[in-house]
Amino acid sequence: MKLKCIIIDDEQYAIDALVAYVSKMPNLEVFATYVNPLAALTNIKKEDQIDFIFLDIEMPEITGIELAKSLRDKTKFLIFTTAHTGYALDAFDLNASQYLLKPISFAKFATTIDYILKDLTINKPSTKNELLFIKADSKNSYHSIDPKEIIYIEAAKNYAIVFTAKEKYITHMGLSHIEAVLDLNDFIRVNKSNIIAKNAIKKIEGNTIILKNAKTLQIGEVYKSAFQEFLNSSLWKASS
Template sequence: MSTTIKCIIVDDEPPAIRLLEKYVAKVSFLELVTSTTKPLQALQILEKEQIDLVFLDIQMPELSGIQLSKIINNKTKIIFTTAYPQFALESYDLAAVDYLLKPFEFERFYKAVLKLNEPVKTVEPSTITDDFLFVKTDGKNNFEKIYIKDIQYIEGLKNYVAIHLVNKQIITYNTLKNIEECLPTSMFIKTHKSYIISLSHITKTDSNSVYINEHTIPIGDTYKKGFFDKIQERKL
């Protein structure tokens, strides 16, 4: 990337600003114009100067990052940096470039800023072939065909697995690990040691749970970062 990207940092926590300043200094195509703990001051800067990118915290006094981004209204690119994962889905409604969940390493930061140079991708309708599985039910040679697109989530039950489909549930003698290996990683992710969920069936999410219609699936601490990273990659 040869073009210099002028950026500002807006965060009410000085330690967070210092870390971002350190990360920005490592990236040759980023030029830090200023850092501020005050959202209203940031707004004044954005009105006076041509800023290409804002690293924006969400939970701040005076004006939240979400509110500020709505005022900016696509005049500049935004990468949210926050400790609160529940705002991830809303951030993509605001066309954010990325959503960095604190604490994040430089590698994750760098991956986010590289997106600034990515061409806009057109999402085509899925044309997956062989998009089904045969699941063993009761009996030696009894199998039931299920379509991957109909799987909402999968629940591990000790020696059994419950596959929750759009219109029914199937119990099979198997392990969650075996089922996981048969699923496309672009469509499914593990959110807990006992749960795998379909990204396409998510209704909403908060810090600790995923909601698929009336079902609530927990997000384990071990899986939280990976899950919300996957959310931002798919821009749900």
């Protein structure tokens, strides 16, 4: 199954170039393109999660940075494509997967995609194997983790920490890469640094989540909408 891509850029020639690049990648396909960023915002909000969003930054009416704040929870991988270097810190504050400077060669594009996909060294559990394997510190070394035991995952500089009830595991994997292979029926991203197990939630007080191990986390602004949707779908409602 190919990974769905959305391209947003106010210049059609830039969109055309990325469409051509995506068509050359055997595991990618273009799902939609938008020259109007406001139309992108309206339509993508209605979609299920998209695998990749390629996003320009300097656009009329709304910038790519502003747009990403509303759409970050809708995509596994967010890649900014821009001619400007000055937004890199803002981009990575939004947990961007990559920041590509225009003009973008196909070699650079392909290398970036291959790096992101090959870095998914966590294997999804299957019906036959319910364990996750995450890459450890040393070469060819992996941790075996039962996903049912995970309480939360935290990004820390250039690595992530997986917390279970009994142990914690360090992996040099990006949080977006981890999120991409977790079962989102069981886990949810709550801010730029944390993914939590839904069944590990003990209490919610405003924007604060208290987990069963007493860890407290704040719900990030970008992730409030998705978390509220999860909360609404999980509420017990009195019958009328």
